[in-house]
Amino acid sequence: MRLSRKKQPPEISAYIGAGLKLEGELVFSGRIRFEGELSGRIRGESIVVGDTGVLKGEIQAEEVVCFGKLEGIIRVRHLDLRSSGFVRGEIFTERLTVEEGARIEGTIKVEEGQIPVSGGVPEAP
Template sequence: MFSKSKINDPAPKADAPATPAAESAIPAAPAKASDFKSAPKAKPPASVLSSDLHITGNLKTTGDIQVEGTIEGDIRAHLLTVGETATIKGEVIADDVVVNGRIVGRVRGLKVRLTSTARVEGDIIHKTIAIESGAHFEGSVQRQDDPLTGGKTAAPVAAPQAAPAAAKAGS
């Protein structure tokens, strides 16, 4: 019934209609950097060594490698995929090894898979292995719980300790 004129209204009343909407738009507490979870980092694609590439030397990465060319040297990687046209002459050490092409040398892997087009000449030391029908393999197969180390760390530690004792005995 009764209404006041807008000229006489104090300033806070002009903000009154906006207050409910403003309260719903304001967060309860300021956001911290730790409140936001970062999105998982996308896995980078495998490094591809093309079929016209010939490498002489060792390769070492914590990532993934797809070989289509020729490598004369050792390879250490997380996932190694040997393409059908690829040839590797050297030792291969990887968590996962998928062989479609040719390897001449020792293969060490947690998971080793020889496809039907694989040609491997050398020993395979693995935790798990799969060999498809048609794969060509010449060598021995040995299962180990930790094939990536292969007991290499125990021998160098024992040799330096024995050498000083032999030197003292001969003096």
């Protein structure tokens, strides 16, 4: 008998700590965790927004797991909004997971194959 294992999330390759505020554009590959704040544009593979994390602006990624706050235009293949998460803005996604207690203000458009994410690895600007 073969036991199936749940796919493990990728390791965190970068960490933005609480108290750190960034403004501008961030392009990355791998998985990044935000406990601080970013205002601007963020584009990459996988984003974890921690309880104290705040992302404002244009967000484009393969996957976003949100325990904190997202505001703006969010284009993501899979948005996983946890019970402490809050999203305000326009959400474009192929797959949406929302835990009880999470809050959403804005519009949600769910369309298969319509989210423009370039293979998960963004091109350098």
